Amino acid sequence: xxxxxxxxxxxxxxxxxxxxxxxxxxxxxxxxxxxxxxxxxxxxxxxxxxxxxxxxxxxxxxxxxxxxxxxxxxxxxxxxxxxxxxxxxxxxxxxxxxxxxxxxxxxxxxxxxxxxxxxxxxxxxxxxxxxxxxxxxxxxxxxxxxxxxxxxxxxxxxxxxxxxxxxxxxxxxxxxxxxxxxxxxxxxxxxxxxxxxxxxxxxxxxxxxxxxxxxxxxxxxxxxxxxxxxxxxxxxxxxxxxxxxxxxxxxxxxxxxxxxxxxxxxxxxxxxxxxxxxxxxxxxxxxxxxxxxxxxxxxxxxxxxxxxxxxxxxxxxxxxxxxxxxxxxxxxxxxxxxxxxxxxxxxxxxxxxxxxxxxxxxxxxxxxxxxxxxxxxxxxxxxxxxxxxxxxxxxxxxxxxxxxxxxxxxxxxxxxxxxxxxxxxxxxxxxxxxxxxxxxxxxxxxxxxxxxxxxxxxxxxxxxxxxxxxxxxxxxxxxxxxxxxxxxxxxxxxxxxxxxxxxxxxxxxxxxxxxxxxxxxxxxxxxxxxxxxxxxxxxxxxxxxxxxxxxxxxxxxxxxxxxxxxxxxxxxx
Amino acid sequence: xxxxxxxxxxxxxxxxxxxxxxxxxxxxxxxxxxxxxxxxxxxxxxxxxxxxxxxxxxxxxxxxxxxxxxxxxxxxxxxxxxxxxxxxxxxxxxxxxxxxxxxxxxxxxxxxxxxxxxxxxxxxxxxxxxxxxxxxxxxxxxxxxxxxxxxxxxxxxxxxxxxxxxxxxxxxxxxxxxxxxxxxxxxxxxxxxxxxxxxxxxxxxxxxxxxxxxxxxxxxxxxxxxxxxxxxxxxxxxxxxxxxxxxxxxxxxxxxxxxxxxxxxxxxxxxxxxxxxxxxxxxxxxxxxxxxxxxxxxxxxxxxxxxxxxxxxxxxxxxxxxxxxxxxxxxxxxxxxxxxxxxxxxxxxxxxxxxxxxxxxxxxxxxxxxxxxxxxxxxxxxxxxxxxxx
Numbered sequence: 001x002x003x004x005x006x007x008x009x010x011x012x013x014x015x016x017x018x019x020x021x022x023x024x025x026x027x028x029x030x031x032x033x034x035x036x037x038x039x040x041x042x043x044x045x046x047x048x049x050x051x052x053x054x055x056x057x058x059x060x061x062x063x064x065x066x067x068x069x070x071x072x073x074x075x076x077x078x079x080x081x082x083x084x085x086x087x088x089x090x091x092x093x094x095x096x097x098x099x100x101x102x103x104x105x106x107x108x109x110x111x112x113x114x115x116x117x118x119x120x121x122x123x124x125x126x127x128x129x130x131x132x133x134x135x136x137x138x139x140x141x142x143x144x145x146x147x148x149x150x151x152x153x154x155x156x157x158x159x160x161x162x163x164x165x166x167x168x169x170x171x172x173x174x175x176x177x178x179x180x181x182x183x184x185x186x187x188x189x190x191x192x193x194x195x196x197x198x199x200x201x202x203x204x205x206x207x208x209x210x211x212x213x214x215x216x217x218x219x220x221x222x223x224x225x226x227x228x229x230x231x232x233x234x235x236x237x238x239x240x241x242x243x244x245x246x247x248x249x250x251x252x253x254x255x256x257x258x259x260x261x262x263x264x265x266x267x268x269x270x271x272x273x274x275x276x277x278x279x280x281x282x283x284x285x286x287x288x289x290x291x292x293x294x295x296x297x298x299x300x301x302x303x304x305x306x307x308x309x310x311x312x313x314x315x316x317x318x319x320x321x322x323x324x325x326x327x328x329x330x331x332x333x334x335x336x337x338x339x340x341x342x343x344x345x346x347x348x349x350x351x352x353x354x355x356x357x358x359x360x361x362x363x364x365x366x367x368x369x370x371x372x373x374x375x376x377x378x379x380x381x382x383x384x385x386x387x388x389x390x391x392x393x394x395x396x397x398x399x400x401x402x403x404x405x406x407x408x409x410x411x412x413x414x415x416x417x418x419x420x421x422x423x424x425x426x427x428x429x430x431x432x433x434x435x436x437x438x439x440x441x442x443x444x445x446x447x448x449x450x451x452x453x454x455x456x457x458x459x460x461x462x463x464x465x466x467x468x469x470x471x472x473x474x475x476x477x478x479x480x481x482x483x484x485x486x487x488x489x490x491x492x493x494x495x496x497x498x499x500x501x502x503x504x505x506x507x508x509x510x511x512x513x514x515x516x517x518x519x520x521x522x523x524x525x526x527x528x529x530x531x532x533x534x535x536x537x538x539x540x541x542x543x544x545x546x547x548x549x550x551x552x553x554x555x556x557x558x559x560x561x562x563x564x565x566x567x568x569x570x571x572x573x
Numbered sequence: 574x575x576x577x578x579x580x581x582x583x584x585x586x587x588x589x590x591x592x593x594x595x596x597x598x599x600x601x602x603x604x605x606x607x608x609x610x611x612x613x614x615x616x617x618x619x620x621x622x623x624x625x626x627x628x629x630x631x632x633x634x635x636x637x638x639x640x641x642x643x644x645x646x647x648x649x650x651x652x653x654x655x656x657x658x659x660x661x662x663x664x665x666x667x668x669x670x671x672x673x674x675x676x677x678x679x680x681x682x683x684x685x686x687x688x689x690x691x692x693x694x695x696x697x698x699x700x701x702x703x704x705x706x707x708x709x710x711x712x713x714x715x716x717x718x719x720x721x722x723x724x725x726x727x728x729x730x731x732x733x734x735x736x737x738x739x740x741x742x743x744x745x746x747x748x749x750x751x752x753x754x755x756x757x758x759x760x761x762x763x764x765x766x767x768x769x770x771x772x773x774x775x776x777x778x779x780x781x782x783x784x785x786x787x788x789x790x791x792x793x794x795x796x797x798x799x800x801x802x803x804x805x806x807x808x809x810x811x812x813x814x815x816x817x818x819x820x821x822x823x824x825x826x827x828x829x830x831x832x833x834x835x836x837x838x839x840x841x842x843x844x845x846x847x848x849x850x851x852x853x854x855x856x857x858x859x860x861x862x863x864x865x866x867x868x869x870x871x872x873x874x875x876x877x878x879x880x881x882x883x884x885x886x887x888x889x890x891x892x893x894x895x896x897x898x899x900x901x902x903x904x905x906x907x908x909x910x911x912x913x914x915x916x917x918x919x920x921x922x923x924x925x926x927x928x929x930x931x932x933x934x935x936x937x938x939x940x941x942x943x944x945x946x947x948x949x950x951x952x953x954x955x956x957x958x959x960x961x962x963x
Contacts, residue, residue, distance in 0.1 A: 039688055039691050039692065040692065041688075041691050041692030041693065042691070126832070128777075128831065128832045128833070129827070129830040129831050129832045232818065233817075233818055233819070235818075248684070254684065254688070335850040335851055335852070336826065336829045336830070336847060336850050336851070336852040337826055337827075337829060337830040338829070338830055338831075339830075339831075347851055355654060358653070358654045358657070359652075359653045359654060360653045360654075360656075360657065360674065361653045361675070361676060426692050426694075429692075429693070434689075434692075434694055435689070435694060435696060516681075517685065517689060517694075517696050518646075518648070518675050518677070518681075518685075518696050518697065519673055519674070519675040520673075522675075530677075530678055530681070533678060533819065533820065533823065534678055534819075534820050534822050534823050535819060535820065535822045535823025535824070535825060535826035535827070536652075536822075536826070537826055
């Protein structure tokens with residue numbers, strides 16, 4: 001077999017693999033939405049109809065569902081962007097002191113799992129027993145105002161805060177590299193600083209802000225943990241939690257087709273958002289604000305607001321990282337849940353930590369989680385690399401389609417992907433995957449493929465073709481070229497993507513909740529979710545505290561690798 | 574002289590009778606160490622297990638089969654550390670069976686297992702606490718017939734399914750728990766109507782879990798349909814309790830934290846465990862006391878059927894029942910172990926009028942009760958029990 005035929009076979013193999021892994025579950029998801037049988041196992045082409053669509057969309061409560069989802073997604077994206085712009089502006093465009101704390105601290109908040117943050121907020125702001133509400137009652141009496149976290153507003157606030165670090169990371173470079181000439185012109189023309197900020201700075205940033213906001217809205221649309229922990233107890237549903245509620249019933253057999261029918265809208269919204277996002281990005285050059293000139297934007301003098309601004313910025317870090325951690329640490333030493341008091345500190349115990357050692361399920365969940373995250377991260381890196389290689393470095397006829405296929409899962413929420421894979425693994429029962437840890441690994445790998453390929457595409461574009469051409473001319477076969485040229489140069493990207501996947505796979509509960517079948521494939525996120533749901537709050541706090549510490553350490557590692565990579569690039573010229 | 578001889582003979586006979594259980598015990602196989610520890614912990618005389626060998630006698634084919642299977646999967650409600658305690662003695666007796674234990678919520682235990690079964694996947698061998706989901710298992714014939722388990726004869730009447738699809742594994746007294754910091758003794762309800770009369774329970778101070786089949790079903794049996802419907806209607810409209818979506822254990826944790834003053838339904842064993850942690854909670858049973866058993870079943874077609882049978886038979890023996898009591902204080906179902914020292918909050922239960930949830934009640938009344946309850950629950954702003962929209 002000659003070399004070009006072998007390469008072509010490889011390219012077709014990769015294309016077919018991605019085509020199958022992306023389209024097969026989605027096909028079952030679509031087909032299942034028309035199934036009149038209650039369970040995937042009873043599905044056949046003879047039992048098709050519109051009954052699921054009718055029962056889901058004819059129900060009056062579905063309108064509430066749309067309204068809740070729109071308010072939740074729009075509200076949290078808006079809050080997230082306002083906070084992120086404010087923080088990015090403070091660190092890049094003002095003379096606020098202590099900026100290093102924010103540069104280091106804001107991205108670190110990414111390490112905090114949303115599920116644990118939501119649980120911490122429940123402990124703080126539950127209307128009757130939340131620590132904050134209890135203190136308010138102690139200080140101001142029974143008529144004290146109550147902060148209720150089990151509301152749409154509570155969900156928006158928390159998700160808004162959670163969206164900040166990603167938006168911050170996107171906005172900081174933009175703020176840093178903005179051409180200050182227009183702002184300077186406004187200042188020279190006598191415009192006030194606030195008016196310059198509103199009429200010049202923000203207008204210049206508008207397209208980027210819209211793009212970031214759409215990205216944030218997609219993230220909020222996908223998130224399951226926050227509305228799951230804050231919304232479900234109060235009966236406030238958004239799409240992701242409604243789908244979950246349909247398939248996870250207590251007394252009746254779930255109707256999977258209804259979940260699929262509901263997921264169709266979700267998929268449509270997500271895909272439409274993706275298209276809009278892609279279009280905006282493609283037009284971004286119209287709003288070019290970074291030129292080839294070297295300059296440093298003017299710093300805005302905050303005057304007497306320097307210290308208050310710094311305190312406000314630190315407050316963000318406090319509520320994002322410090323407060324959840326302290327709350328969990330405190331609760332992890334309690335024999336039973338109670339508000340902080342002298343009496344509570346007297347009865348503190350290590351029981352919950354000892355329990356973790358005895359709790360057989362913790363051990364098996366840790367083992368499963370370890371296997372799952374390692375295989376998922378490794379598979380994502382490997383698959384993303386070969387896909388990007390075909391997309392960026394080959395003339396394969398379907399390379400653009402392959403790139404789009406790899407991007408599609410990004411627009412599909414984990415809980416929906418979970419249901420799609422649930423159908424796939426049940427129907428293709430010759431694949432012994434149902435109820436295994438590999439089922440979750442495959443689902444996550446496909447979900448993270450878009451992130452992996454975006455990173456790999458960018459990294460591969462930076463490697464000049466002359467390196468592989470030199471290897472080719474020297475007679476090196478393709479595998480050796482890959483091993484000796486690409487792998488060393490791509491190593492920082494491999495490590496970066498690998499750790500990013502680990503950080504995300506370890507804490508996402510949506511997809512594993514659908515694909516979990518028992519101790520064989522129960523991962524840590526599911527164990528925490530179930531234990532919380534069943535009231536083992538102090539034990540959850542103990543696991544959560546240890547998980548937070550591990551993830552914070554891992555995030556610090558990512559930052560170090562990031563700095564090294566930056567340093568390597570600097571050295572490389 | 575003759576009198577003396579009679580006295581001596583009588584003394585000898587009395588001594589013999591007194592020593593008989595010990596002699597039988599001495600003649601039987603030695604108890605596993607964990608069982609000996611359990612007896613010591615509960616201050617029970619070993620003679621209580623005098624007929625254990627007989628109870629544990631099973632067909633040889635089960636033992637041979639289990640030795641080949643080497644594995645047993647259990648889905649239940651014991652916390653894993655408690656399960657370790659429950660299973661210690663079993664592991665000592667049957668060391669060739671490796672147990673995979675999983676504590677699962679009702680959804681995971683009952684519904685996921687059923688979904689998997691319908692899709693021809695086996696996720697467990699032994700399943701417990703099926704509660705209101707049992708009718709679905711019966712519909713599709715998902716259970717093994719357990720009438721060949723020798724120790725089901727130890728269960729009181731009504732604690733075994735008439736077709737043998739489940740056996741009662743321990744007793745449950747589904748009453749109420751309350752926070753001792755918020756409820757004074759005079760406010761503790763003595764009968765169910767007290768919740769309607771005493772204003773302290775109003776405006777969210779009482780929590781209801783969405784599991785009426787655990788307690789209201791028995792009230793229906795004891796007081797009739799009209800009384801139960803009136804009571805529940807007033808409870809929802811006048812008292813306006815918090816309608817909680819959490820499971821009963823989570824509700825108990827919230828009760829200890831002070832989220833509400835009382836919770837229905839609460840079981841005696843869980844509340845007792847909380848009191849051992851120092852939580853400010855206690856337990857009371859308004860009359861009539863709703864009594865039930867938790868169900869244990871073996872899934873049809875279980876690949877480890879012999880191990881599963883050995884386990885169920887052992888669990889229903891006195892040794893299994895004592896082990897499970899030591900683990901989590903659930904009152905034994907075994908007829909020979911129904912005693913006050915094996916019943917937490919016995920003073921709140923014994924001597925009161927009770928109402929037992931028997932299988933017939935579940936089949937006949939439960940659908941009607943759930944339909945009525947769901948209307949009240951949804952009207953009160955509670956979350957729908959079924960998975961449909963809304």
